Amino acid sequence: MSEPGKLMPIISKAYCSSSPITLTVRQRPRVISGGGFVVMNSTQNAVFMVEGCSSLGAKGQLRLKDGHGGLLLSITKKESIVQSLSIRNRWDGYSVDCEGEKKFIFSLTDPKCPIGKEIKIQIEHQEATTKGCRQYFQVNGSFVHRTCSIEDHRGNIIAQLGAKGSNGRDWYNVTVQPGHDQAFVIGVLAVLDNIHGESTRC
Known part of the structure; x- marks a missing residue:
């Protein structure tokens, strides 16, 4: 856990x-609103929105926006000859300022043969880069069954998924622990959603 x-x-x-x-995650039907999902708080107000291929028209492209539609994060699946030979897929997340300048935020790698393999999340942000270090996170459990967690390198859970009633695949909860960045957690869920062929996939 984080320090109080x-x-x-x-x-x-x-x-x-x-x-x-x-927070409550609600997937959107592709045929109505282009897919992706909306994240709501306890008062049912949208705090985040995620757009995927069906909305953007490009595979391996995701966008995380705030509740007002402001862009927080652009996430791209890397495609290259070197990447095609790798045993893992890599996703890079960038923040984008008002002038269109991008700043690297994190990378997430998922195994191309995922059975028995872990999904590693590498974080690099301004403070960590200045100090010459990186933070590592890991996804454990099943995203498909909404029983996974995001843990730090010490094994502390920073976010935990849970099914919501009988509509666990279309609606589910994520609890983010004190001090941790909810926007980052939702960015990771966006990639997991795409990896597993759900609402953000074409």
Whole structure:
């Protein structure tokens, strides 16, 4: 767990809370709104939106937006000859400023043959780069069954998924622990959604 009162922003400290936050993820039908998903808070207000291939018209492209439609994160699946020979797929997440400049935020790698393999999440942000270090996270459990967690390198859970009633695949909860960046967690869920062929996939 994080130290009491300590915020650990990766995208922005605006998305870090001093108490646990439970958000509800609702997948959108592709035929109605282009797919992707909406993330709501306890008052049923949209706090994040994720757009995928069906909305953007390009495979391996994801966008994370805030509840007002402002772009927070652009996520791209790397495609290259070297990447095609790798045993893992790689996804890179970037923030984009008002002038269109991109800043690398994180990379996520998933095994091309996922049986028995872990999904590694590598984080690199301004503070970590300045200090010459990197933070590592890991996804454990089953995203498909909504029983997975995101853990730090010490094994502390920073976010936990849970099914929501009988519609667990279309609606599910994610609880983010105090101090951790909710926007980053949703960015990771966007990639997991695409990897498993769900709402953000064409």
